[in-house]
Amino acid sequence: xxxxxxxxxxxxEPSSFIEAHFARQARFARTRFGAAAYFESARFDGHAEFRDxxxxxxxxxxxxxxxDNAVFAGVRFDQRALFWRARFLAQADFTAVxxxxxxxxxxxxxxxRADFADFTFAQAAHFADVTFDQAAFQGSYFRxxxxxxxxxxRALHFLSFFSQTLDLRHTxxxxxxxRPDTGADSTFAQxxxxxxxxxxxxxx
Numbered sequence: 510x511x512x513x514x515x516x517x518x519x520x521x522e523p524s525s526f527i528e529a530h531f532a533r534q535a536r537f538a539r540t541r542f543g544a545a546a547y548f549e550s551a552r553f554d555g556h557a558e559f560r561d562x563x564x565x566x567x568x569x570x571x572x573x574x575x576x577d578n579a580v581f582a583g584v585r586f587d588q589r590a591l592f593w594r595a596r597f598l599a600q601a602d603f604t605a606v607x608x609x610x611x612x613x614x615x616x617x618x619x620x621x622r623a624d625f626a627d628f629t630f631a632q633a634a635h636f637a638d639v640t641f642d643q644a645a646f647q648g649s650y651f652r653x654x655x656x657x658x659x660x661x662x663r664a665l666h667f668l669s670f671f672s673q674t675l676d677l678r679h680t681x682x683x684x685x686x687x688r689p690d691t692g693a694d695s696t697f698a699q700x701x702x703x704x705x706x707x708x709x710x711x712x713x
Contacts, residue, residue, distance in 0.1 A: 512555075515540055523566070526551050537562050548573050559584055567610075570595050578602070586610060592617050603628055614639055625649055636660060648690050651675070658704075672698045677708050684712045 513531055516538040523544040533555040540559070545566035551573045561583040568586055571593045580602045588610040594617060601623045608628070613635035621642055628649040634656065641662035649669040657665075658678045666686040670693060677685075689696045697703070 512536065516558075519543065520546070523547070531555065531557065534558070539563075542566065542568070545569070553577065553579065556580075564588070564590065567591070575599065575601070581606060586612065589613070597621070597623065600624075608632065608634075611635065619644060630655070641665060667696065669696065670698070671696060671701050671703075674702045674704070676704045678704050678706045680708045680710075682708075682710050685710045687713070 512534040514536040516536045517540065519541045521543045524542060525547045527547050527549045529548070529551045531551070531553045535553055535555065536558045538558050538560045540562045542562070542564045546564055547569050549569050549571045553573070553575045554577065556577045557575055557579045559581045563585045565587045567588050568590045571591055572595065574596045576598050578600045579597055582602045582604045584606045586608040590608055590610065590612045592614040595614065596618045598620045600621045601619055603623070603625045605627045609631045611633045612630055615635050615637045616639065618640045619642060623641055623644040626645055626647045626649065628646065630649065630651045630653065633653045634651055636657045638659040641660065643664045644662060645666045647666065647668040651669060651671045653672070654674045654676070655671055656676045657680060658676045660680045660682065662682045664684040665682050668686060668688055668690045670690065687696055
């Protein structure tokens, strides 16, 4: 199949792309999903573009696989966004995303650079047992708990702000950067808590 281009489309009802195979480019730029959207176990062999898409219902990408670059820059998630066990085999761009529901990537693999700069996590952010190569969260805002327990990463650059908790228990990280973002006074709110039990950092 050739390129699938659903940019600027509007899905008023629940949409299902479960186990869909996108052999070339898949474009969902500025697409509006007015109800739940299911991409579970989907395969994206080519460039996948979700830039500025809007998900008003649950967005489920559980077990999806991206073989080429995945672009979610500017996406708005109104409800839960689930990327459990997803595999990003090339670069993943989640810059300037806003998640007003839980955002969960538990068990996912990011084999190349993952960029979450300027991401607003309005609810819980779950990255438990994720494998990163290099991940950047510069300028991101974690309003609720941030769970990175069990993460393995070559480099994890936060430069973010945490309002409640940052859980780094049982992590194995080569380079961990917890400095404040440029122009910020602190990385943590006054009563925020950090959990570091049984963690290993080569460089902090």
